[in-house]
Amino acid sequence: MALTREQLAQRVAQEFQDGFYVNLGIGIPTLAANYIPDGMQVMLQSENGLLGMGEFPTEDEVDADLINAGKQTVTMVTGASIFSSADSFAMIRGGHVDLTVLGAFEVDCQGNIASYMIPGKLIKGMGGAMDLVAGADNIIVTMTHASKSGQSKLLSECTLPLTGKGCIKRVLTDLALMDIEDGKFILRERAPGVSVEEIKSLTAGDLVVPDDVPEMQV
Amino acid sequence: MSGFDKVVSSYEEALAGLEDNMTVVAGGFGLCGIPENLIKEIKRKGTKGLTVASNNAGVDGAGLGVLLEDKQIKKMIASYVGENALFEQQMMSGELEVELTPQGTLAEKMRAGGAGIPAFYTATGYGTPVGEGKESREFDGRHYILEEAIIGDFSIGKAWKADKYGNLVFRKTARNFNPMAITAGKIAVVEVEEIVEVGELDPDEIHLPGIYVNRLIKGTFEKRIEQRTVRSA
Numbered sequence: 001m002a003l004t005r006e007q008l009a010q011r012v013a014q015e016f017q018d019g020f021y022v023n024l025g026i027g028i029p030t031l032a033a034n035y036i037p038d039g040m041q042v043m044l045q046s047e048n049g050l051l052g053m054g055e056f057p058t059e060d061e062v063d064a065d066l067i068n069a070g071k072q073t074v075t076m077v078t079g080a081s082i083f084s085s086a087d088s089f090a091m092i093r094g095g096h097v098d099l100t101v102l103g104a105f106e107v108d109c110q111g112n113i114a115s116y117m118i119p120g121k122l123i124k125g126m127g128g129a130m131d132l133v134a135g136a137d138n139i140i141v142t143m144t145h146a147s148k149s150g151q152s153k154l155l156s157e158c159t160l161p162l163t164g165k166g167c168i169k170r171v172l173t174d175l176a177l178m179d180i181e182d183g184k185f186i187l188r189e190r191a192p193g194v195s196v197e198e199i200k201s202l203t204a205g206d207l208v209v210p211d212d213v214p215e216m217q218v
Numbered sequence: 219m220s221g222f223d224k225v226v227s228s229y230e231e232a233l234a235g236l237e238d239n240m241t242v243v244a245g246g247f248g249l250c251g252i253p254e255n256l257i258k259e260i261k262r263k264g265t266k267g268l269t270v271a272s273n274n275a276g277v278d279g280a281g282l283g284v285l286l287e288d289k290q291i292k293k294m295i296a297s298y299v300g301e302n303a304l305f306e307q308q309m310m311s312g313e314l315e316v317e318l319t320p321q322g323t324l325a326e327k328m329r330a331g332g333a334g335i336p337a338f339y340t341a342t343g344y345g346t347p348v349g350e351g352k353e354s355r356e357f358d359g360r361h362y363i364l365e366e367a368i369i370g371d372f373s374i375g376k377a378w379k380a381d382k383y384g385n386l387v388f389r390k391t392a393r394n395f396n397p398m399a400i401t402a403g404k405i406a407v408v409e410v411e412e413i414v415e416v417g418e419l420d421p422d423e424i425h426l427p428g429i430y431v432n433r434l435i436k437g438t439f440e441k442r443i444e445q446r447t448v449r450s451a
Contacts, residue, residue, distance in 0.1 A: 047321065048247045049394050058451040064250065064441035065378075065392040071248040071444040082390055084397045085247070085273070086329040089322025093340065112345075123309070123318075124300035130348060131322030134341040165345025 001193045002174040007218040008142055010035045011172055012101055014217070015140060016042050023047065023092065023132060025102030026070045028142045032101060043077075045097055047128040049088050052080025069128065089128070093135035100136040102129060104143045104168075106158045109205035111168045111180045113141060114160035126163060133164030145173035145202050152204035154178070154185060175199050177216065184208050189216045224384035224434040225413060229259040232407050232435045236265050236372050239292070243328055243370035244272035244282065245399035248301075248444050251392030252281050253409050255437040256374040261285055271295040271368050271402075273324060273395050275305050280442050289313060295368065297321035301444070320348060323365050325398055330367035332401025332430065337366045373403020376439075377426070380410045381417070384431030385424045393425065401430045409437040 003011065008028050013035035016022065023045045024030050033053075036042045044053040046068040053068055054075035061075060068074045076082075091097055104115040113133055116126035133139060146152050154171065171178045176199045177189040184206040190199060192215045200207055226232050233256065236242070242260070246252030257276075260268070261284050268291050275294050276283030278301075285291050286304045293315040299305050308314035319327070320342045330338055339362035343349045353364040375396040378389035386408060388396060400406045413436045 046391070048250070049391050056447045056449040059448050060451070062443070062446065062448060063390065064443050065390040067248065067250045067391055067443075067445070071250070072447040073443060073445065074447075076390075082388075082393060084393055085321065085325035085395045086398050089325050093322055093342065117318075117347075123306075123316075125296060125298035125318045126320050126348075127298040128321035130320035130346060131342045134344065135322075162346040 001191065003191045003216070003218065005031060008172060008174060010218045011177065011216055012140060012142060013037070015099060016040060017098070020098040021045055021051065021096065022099045022101070023097050025129070027103050029101035029103065030070070045091065046074070047088050047092065047132070049083050049085055050076065050080065051083070052077045054080070089131050092128070092131050095135060095137060097136055098138060100132050100139045101142060102132060102139070104141045104163070106153050106155055106160055107141055107143070107168055107171050108155045108158045109180055109183050109185050110157070111166040112158045113163045113168045114158040115163045117161045119161065129163050133167045139168055139170065141168055141171045143171070143173055145175040145199070150202070152202050154203045154205050156205040175202065186210065187213050189214055191216055192218070222383040222428065224428060224431050225382050226433045226435050229255055229435065232256065232433050233259050233263065233372070235405065236260065236263065238265055239267040240265070240371040241269040241271070243331070243368060243373040243399045243402045244270060245375035245394065245396030246281065247273050247391065247394035249277065249281050249442050251376050251388070251394050251396055252276070253374040253376040254281065254439055255409055256407060257282055257284060260290065261288065264288065264290070266290050267292045269293040269295070271324070271328065271370065273297050273321060275299045275302055277301045277444065278304055286314070293317065295319055295324070297324050318348070325395060327365060327368040328395065328398035328402040331369040332398060335367055337364050339364055368402055370403040371405065373400050373406045375400035375406070375408045377408055377410045379412045379414060379419070380408065380434055381414050381419050382434070383416055384408065384428030384434045385419055386410070386426040386428070386431065387419065387423060388425050397426045400426060405432050406430055407433045409435050411439060412436065
């Protein structure tokens with residue numbers, strides 16, 4: 001079975017380590033904040049200028065001056081800090097954020113990512129995604145493995161305009177966890193009940209299948 | 219206004235001298251921390267042909283979105299323009315020129331503009347459409363592109379509190395682009411919720427010194443929320 005959104009978020013959360021500063025993109029990455037293991041300290045960075053993002057506010061706590069990068073009202077955890085957008089991206093570009101998780105339309109086995117524009121259709125802008133992929137060393141891309149019509153999104157070469165070049169090393173899809181090394185996808189884990197053959201058939205880029213590909217623990 | 223007193227008494231005075239075809243750098247992220255009354259004053263003035271640099275372009279009917287209604291913006295420099303149907307329509311028809319700029323690059327362009335740095339190298343956008351036609355250079359085996367600073371004829375920003383000298387304090391994530399945007403204008407206009415006497419702000423708590431601010435005005439703010447998300451108590 002393909003992973004649900006919640007299971008994807010759970011698997012993302014397994015990449016968290018105690019003391020990590022983490023930037024979570026909009027959508028599934030944000031959900032991962034719900035699965036931070038008990039006893040582990042993870043500080044969430046929101047690129048509009050907040051380190052230490054908390055949960056959504058209660059009705060009484062809503063503050064128009066306190067939002068996240070998705071423009072949602074949020075709260076701050078104890079120990080949070082506020083800073084300007086320039087400082088925020090200094091943290092990001094300067095490599096101070098330990099883990100970045102974001103979505104994509106396509107990833108290829110050269111580590112290229114396309115996530116911000118479908119020419120003629122969707123032109124909303126890259127927001128902070130280009131800075132995040134260029135600045136972070138430890139990035140996980142979360143996405144569906146294939147489109148609804150069964151077209152692979154894991155390609156030998158991205159077809160859409162790039163968000164970043166050669167910067168992605170790890171991709172988590174609803175079917176598989178893969179690393180990108182030397183121009184190839186390396187299959188690391190498969191979703192529970194999903195066969196290696198299915199993953200192979202839906203991966204357009206070169207895929208290396210090691211002898212042992214364990215099921216994800218979600 | 220006299221000496222270091224930056225306070226002006228009307229929005230008309232605050233934006234006096236803003237003319238057609240000028241460049242305006244604006245603070246705010248989404249609708250958070252936007253200089254909403256200064257934007258409304260630009261609409262009232264009817265200034266046209268503007269180039270506006272701001273992270274977002276407002277939404278339909280709010281923020282910079284209101285300047286699209288009478289086609290006052292010629293060119294928009296922004297990182298994300300997603301929540302605005304009128305914007306999309308004018309962009310698709312070619313009436314509105316759009317320069318999509320990565321968020322961190324945009325913040326740094328403004329910071330550089332205010333800090334006397336004409337251009338800077340960043341890895342952001344290398345190998346993407348953003349890097350096309352730009353000078354690139356390799357440092358320690360990594361590729362970087364040269365991005366140029368933004369300087370506005372005017373900058374418009376919003377802070378929480380100020381003293382009369384224009385020393386500014388921002389509040390929570392309404393800070394966002396405001397400190398850099400304000401510094402990047404030849405004439406920097408800031409609206410605030412409260413103006414206190416000089417000496418009432420602790421020098422250590424000032425986020426942006428008044429040297430960057432030319433005109434200061436106290437306003438009342440709607441502070442519309444784009445995505446009201448709550449949990450049950």
